[in-house]
Amino acid sequence: xxxxxxxxxxxxxxxxxxxxxxxxxxxxxxxxxxxxxxxxxxxxxxxxxxxxxxxxxxxxxxxxxxxxxxxxxxxxxxxxxxxxxxxxxxxxxxxxxxxxxxxxxxxxxxxxxxxxxxxxxxxxxxxxxxxxxxxxxxxxxxxxxxxxxxxxxxxxxxxxxxxxxxxxxxxxxxxxxxxxxxxxxxxxxxxxxxxxxxxxxxxxxxxxxxxxxxxxxxxxxxxxxxxxxxxxxxxxxxxxxxxxxxxxxxxxxxxxxxxxxxxxxxxxxxxxxxxxxxxxxxxxxxxxxxxxxxxxxxxxxxxxxxxxxxxxxxxxxxxxxxxxxxxxxxxxxxxxxxxxxxxxxxxxxxxxxxxxxxxxxxxxxxxxxxxxxxxxxxxxxxxxxxxxxxxxxxxxxxxxxxxxxxxxxxxxxxxxxxxxxxxxxxxxxxxxxxxxxxxxxxxxxxxxxxxxxx
Ligand code: PFF
Numbered sequence: 001x002x003x004x005x006x007x008x009x010x011x012x013x014x015x016x017x018x019x020x021x022x023x024x025x026x027x028x029x030x031x032x033x034x035x036x037x038x039x040x041x042x043x044x045x046x047x048x049x050x051x052x053x054x055x056x057x058x059x060x061x062x063x064x065x066x067x068x069x070x071x072x073x074x075x076x077x078x079x080x081x082x083x084x085x086x087x088x089x090x091x092x093x094x095x096x097x098x099x100x101x102x103x104x105x106x107x108x109x110x111x112x113x114x115x116x117x118x119x120x121x122x123x124x125x126x127x128x129x130x131x132x133x134x135x136x137x138x139x140x141x142x143x144x145x146x147x148x149x150x151x152x153x154x155x156x157x158x159x160x161x162x163x164x165x166x167x168x169x170x171x172x173x174x175x176x177x178x179x180x181x182x183x184x185x186x187x188x189x190x191x192x193x194x195x196x197x198x199x200x201x202x203x204x205x206x207x208x209x210x211x212x213x214x215x216x217x218x219x220x221x222x223x224x225x226x227x228x229x230x231x232x233x234x235x236x237x238x239x240x241x242x243x244x245x246x247x248x249x250x251x252x253x254x255x256x257x258x259x260x261x262x263x264x265x266x267x268x269x270x271x272x273x274x275x276x277x278x279x280x281x282x283x284x285x286x287x288x289x290x291x292x293x294x295x296x297x298x299x300x301x302x303x304x305x306x307x308x309x310x311x312x313x314x315x316x317x318x319x320x321x322x323x324x325x326x327x328x329x330x331x332x333x334x335x336x337x338x339x340x341x342x343x344x345x346x347x348x349x350x351x352x353x354x355x356x357x358x359x360x361x362x363x364x365x366x367x368x369x370x371x372x373x374x375x376x377x378x379x380x381x382x383x384x385x386x387x388x389x390x391x392x393x394x395x396x397x398x399x400x401x402x403x404x405x406x407x408x409x410x411x412x413x414x415x416x417x418x419x420x421x422x423x424x425x426x427x428x429x430x431x432x433x434x435x436x437x438x439x440x441x442x443x444x445x446x447x448x449x450x451x452x453x454x
Contacts, residue, residue: 005070006167011248013172015256018063018231018240020175020321022261023182025109026229028268028315029290034221035269036276036283039213040205044266046219050226051262054442057434058394059232060254060414061401066241067250068405068413072333073235076242077396081404088404091396095235096333098389099326102234104356105381106326107159110319111151111361112142112291113312120309125295131281134296135288143365152361153354159323160350163331164343167243171324178317185314186264189271192307196278205273205283206266216449223446228386230261231325233393239329247417251427271311275301290315327353388447395443402436 008014035043069076074092081088119125119141128134141147162170197203227233244253272294276283279297283289294311298304327349334345359367363378372380401410414428415421 005242007243007245009168009172011245011253013168013176014240014244014248015253015260016179017171017175017321017325018237018253018257019260020179020318021231021236021240021325022229022257022322023264024229024231024318024322025106025113025315026225026322027261027265028272028318029109029113030225031229031265032269032272033286033289034225035206036273036289037286038218038221039210040283041207042209042211042214043218043222044206044269045209046214047222047225048262050219050223050442051230051258053434054223054394054439055226055230055232056254056258057431057439058227058398059230059237059258060250060431061435062232062235062237062397063241063244063254064250064410064413065397065401065405066238067244067246067248068409069238070242072242072329072336073238074333075336076238077400081400088400091393091400092235092333094389094396095238095393096330098234098385098393099236099329100353100356101381101385101389103323103326103330103353105360105378105385106319107155107323107353107357108148108152108361108378110316110323111148111153111155113315113319114155115141115147115151116291116295116312117309117316119295120298120305120312123305125298125308126305128295128299131293131296134294134299135292137295138288138291139364143368145362145365148361148364149358152357155319155323156350156354156357158320159327160346162320162324163327164346166342167328171328174324175321178321182314182317182321183264185310185317186267186271189307189311189314190267190274193271193274193278196301197274199277202270202274202277205277206269220446220449223442224387224391227390227394229265230258231322233390233395233397234326234329235333235393236325236329238397239332240325242332245417249418250414250416251418251424251431391443391447395440395447398435398439398443402432402440407432 065076069080071079073095074089077088077092078085124137128137162174164170231237273283275297276293279300281293281297285293295308298308301307330349331342331345334340335342359377360381363376368376370377375383411428411432415424418424
């Protein structure tokens with residue numbers, strides 16, 4: 001049982017750590033390729049609407065719930081539900097399971113990024129001369145069990161090491177160190193990319209909407225991604241919120257996290273699409289965009305090895321600050337619920353996560369034939385967590401905060417630490433309305449559509 005709860009050093013530490021959780025493979029690996037597949041600018045506009053109408057309200061609610069309860073997800077739901085305690089506890093357990101599944105496969109891709117840092121250093125990327133070459137190289141690497149499992153292991157161990165040192169000495173310290181480095185590398189890559197995009201095709205693709213590409217399915221993809229990219233819906237931000245000081249302004253903190261996450265996704269899109277168009281590649285390359293196309297782009301651009309090294313370092317940093325947030329949620333839950341120490345919990349969880357990731361890692365090689373509903377183990381873990389468990393978790397948070405807790409309690413918690421409360425009343429009321437009605441209805445629509453009911 002945890003006796004005293006750790007807290008962030010200050011508000012900036014929290015914002016950097018939470019933004020570190022939000023900014024991850026979702027922004028740099030996933031956002032560009034789904035934008036590429038779904039037509040560019042029009043998709044981005046819909047995605048931004050989803051972020052504002054659902055992502056931001058639920059994100060603030062999740063942080064608020066954590067700060068109010070000062071506990072991890074399971075204890076929060078169990079202790080603060082007035083009725084149906086067992087069902088709500090099950091909801092908390094679902095968060096735990098979701099985190100576990102996401103970590104299993106997320107660490108695999110994170111491991112690839114780290115592996116590609118070393119591919120860049122060893123000169124292998126420089127030797128690639130075409131997109132086909134890059135794709136072959138990628139396939140060879142990811143189907144090699146020694147390569148994938150080695151990097152998977154290293155990544156799980158790195159995340160475990162950070163969380164081992166705790167909230168302030170581990171997570172906050174690493175976020176303070178790495179997030180500025182991340183930002184600097186990204187700015188550098190954006191300038192480089194824009195300077196390559198002589199004809200401005202990348203910029204047009206990103207900023208000139210073509211509405212003919214949008215249909216109902218596109219809207220749903222944008223909605224689903226809003227959850228994933230903001231780390232909403234599995235208790236990670238609830239856990240980070242539980243380490244937050246009672247006097248920090250939640251509306252400000254929440255908005256900062258969302259602004260940073262969105263800005264970084266757009267910057268990553270800029271860096272990637274200007275390079276891709278600048279070098280004449282296809283933007284609709286799919287999940288392989290980053291690993292298949294970019295190495296080919298890097299190999300033929302001036303000083304491409306440096307660009308490649310910087311890019312994959314950026315991707316690895318983004319992934320690390322996200323994996324540690326998920327691991328911390330798992331650790332904090334077990335600290336609440338058991339008598340084990342943080343150190344023991346981290347070691348055991350890391351080993352389990354490594355084992356869980358093995359089927360995901362082997363899905364690209366020896367186990368590619370192991371399929372359920374025609375999906376590999378990796379696809380199943382990704383589909384189940386991102387498309388089903390996260391939207392469902394977001395719904396739980398919205399319902400718990402807006403329908404189970406009393407409105408007064410919630411608004412008092414929201415305005416805590418804000419000097420000019422009256423100035424923010426309208427914002428608070430709008431947030432509450434979005435949380436209570438708009439977000440749940442839209443989430444249910446997403447949920448129904450991805451389960452094939454509508
Ligand atoms: N937000 C992370 C990304 O965009 O890569 C992924 C993620 C982290 C999802 C933490 C969910 C989560 F709880």
